Amino acid sequence: MPKKYHIHPKAAPLDLEYVFKFKIVRGENCINCGKCTKVCIYEAHKRRKDDPRRMADPNTVVCRNCFRCIQECPRGALEKSLEKDFAGIGGDFWKPDMLLSLWKQAEDGKVPVSGAGYRGPFTGTGFDSMWTDMSEIVRPTRDGIHGREYISTSVDLGRRLNHLVFDAEGRLVSEVPDTVDLPIPILFESPTADLSANVKEALVKAAAEIGTCIIMPAADMTPEFTEYSDSIIPCLAPAEIDTHRAVIEKARLVAIEHSDALMSDLPQVKEEIRKISHALIIIRVPAGKDVEETVLRLVHSGAEIIHIVADYCGREINGLPGSERLLKDIIRAVHLRLVEDRIRDEVTLIASGGIAMAEHVPKAMLCGADLTALDIPLMIALGARLYEKPEKQLIFPEGLAKIPVPIVTQRMVNLMGAWHSQILEVMGAMGIREARRLRGESGRAIFFEEVDRDTFGKLFGKNREAVSK
């Protein structure tokens, strides 16, 4: 049995301001009686240090919305509302609560746990319109959450053979292609933002620490990163192969941006890279309208790893605004197209764009991806604020550039540690012990449209929306 994989979280508070959810305002009719200091168990209310006769402004960062001060203030002098900053952050996809949760996970590396039932909508779009299934009594289950059974999250990148060929003497004739094994089905990507030096360094170090790789522009591969070559996937255009010879030589994986020319040039590009190193080639394909056909053709011409890149909210690239396909459906389409042509096993699919929460990783895999890649959550872990409107904007907290690299690194490691534990929970519940087996395992997924049609559809007739479409 391979060594058990574990990510080591360590509390890494970041002494920078972040958004909070609730705002409490003390009205003028406060009589400084101190009742609120007694009833608040989170210590949001305190007396002023310089003048203990008076109450200090409420420290609402710690408020957990229990309403006790509100309900027990003898004068009704306290008012609570949703903090404006909180309501304005993120957008339709990157919900404010998600950002807070990611920030918290980066802080302590723990799985977010809360009391009371689920509080969100019944279903939503994309990954929110599916549930992961679980096992109970009649199907074997796994108890991996607390390490009682080992659940592996390892995945391979590279081409797999459909079958092996042996000669008459029983010797293996097939040439078994190289693969790269990653212990977690998550790759890092460099965000397209102006990153400070410490963040760049931390991205690489965090990837190395958890055993994954980061896809970054080959041009950013400065010499101090050479020792991390195993953890870096240089990304380049076919024309730049010669320029980045040194980088390619040391790399295990190389990423190439897709272009129309590549369709015919692929064998030649592969050959060029092979002359330099044994690196496997990832082709990054934007998730456009015809992505499944593009992928199909690339695989037929020998692509071994395809990276499907949707936009940062998991939407199709250049789709009709409002009616773009979402990552869940894009992956399913590509996966099923490859299955149909019986070449699914010959290629590894990486899905990225809108991988925002831990649940998106196993869900993307159930839909047909082998693994995922992400960038924005790693930035939110550092306190970056993301806004969707009027356009995508990532704002880094002031002072981040001065935070020491080990803390920045640890926060990314923490976030991935929390995600890894959550992936284990979902896999354990599904009764799946090998992340490789998640791929396309739609029997362990419950899709809203299907279950709704099979139950309510049978009872209540045709869905109105389906009819109008």
Next chain:
Amino acid sequence: MKPPTVVVKRMPSRFKHQVPKYKVTRSDACINCGTCAKACPYGVHERVEGHNRAKPPIDYKCIGFACQGHDFYCVAKCPRQALSLSLNPMYSTLGDFRWTADMITGTWIMAETGYPPQRTDLEYNVGNSGGGFDKLRLKLPAHPPEVDKSKISTAIPLNRRNDGRANIVISTPVYGGGMSFGSVSLPTMVSKARNATLWNTFTCTGEGGYPEMLQPYDDHVITQVATGLFGVREETIQRVKIIEFKYAQGAKPGLGGHLLGEKNTASVARMREAVKDTPLFSPFPFHSVYSIEDHKKHIDWIKEVNPNALVSVKVSTPSDVDMVAVGSYYAGAHIIHIDGGYGGTGAAPDIAKKNIAMPIEYAITKVHGFLKEEGVREAMTLIASGGIRTAHDLAKAICLGADGAVIGTAELVSLECVRCGNCESGRGCARGIASTDSELADLFDEDWATQRLVNMYHAWNVQLVDILQRFGMRSVRELVGRTDLLEHIDYSYETELAHHG
């Protein structure tokens, strides 16, 4: 119909203020003439003789814009136009998609008065989740047949196997969900048991053992055998009339129970025969059960230990829940209790609550249908939980095929839970409901809590009887599986026409 032991009595909030929906603002133009205080029948305005300035309005008593038509509407009455009315921003911090602020407020009113709210500005029957129960509507006929309300029965039998075991009938088709000692306070548990006794129904211990204080209510307590086997002894199994196997919990399907270290206090640890302050994780699954045959052995064991008790099997809602239900019938269970993904919990990973297994609405439909196809529906009691928030949810669940429901969150909301979700952290519930902290668990007494629960159950029963009457039914048992009385707003043209036509 309520049993004679049930007495409705007004039981107000234990806090000075409630969470206001509206905000009444008094400007500096006020001359403290007292017109508003005289006019408002709800007591929003108070004027104290001899004070220069009027007191700030008591927002939570205000009935809001619905008041505009009345001649006592303070905003219109004020001679100086000093008053204005708006929605209170505070209200948006209460509740969520599933349990809206209106639904929480409505439940509080029920717990206080024993009846559904009279206010017309509260949508307390459906939530805002945009699916499931929130998109199903009861097709109540405009001209209901004449049925005498006092003759309508809400009782349901729990043993339908005819196997010589206890013939238990509960007076209302609802019982209290399993909440362990440790996840909730002792007063909460005892009040739940007292309410169950008064209502001739049940409550459940959860998996944290059987506190001595529950013994006077043994006949109305279900004790749970869960994967951790915390506090399970032969003696506790022999004490009760129903034993429940908890295979899984809707809020965290596929995961065991979870009690954080802080809540594992000395008394909790003693009850669970565990070490104080250590977090307690129940395993998942029962490591002794990997097939229906194993499952049957489990049930046989309990039946052997207590020859008169009924066995309930609590499972969550994977896609093969129908198979599990039929298997449970063949294994000898009396009750199949399916717990959907939106159920409450003292602590569960957010990822599990949101993502694992299907919502209860689908599961009821599947299980009811499959038990029927297998010809065993009549021999099983199908209980649904995990997302039954209101009497309307209950009626809809029954229409979909359940015999009754288990509720948890609604009980806690009656005790003034605000669903802040901090049950699991630190000292636990700031409101004293789900805490074992010595100071916090003392925030209310059992008489208050019992009455609030009795009242809420009563309000639900009133609503259920009202629904049955409007359908012209004499028993809640006639409602089971009547999907023809439901409509789904995504699926029907009629509703659309009714709304716009």
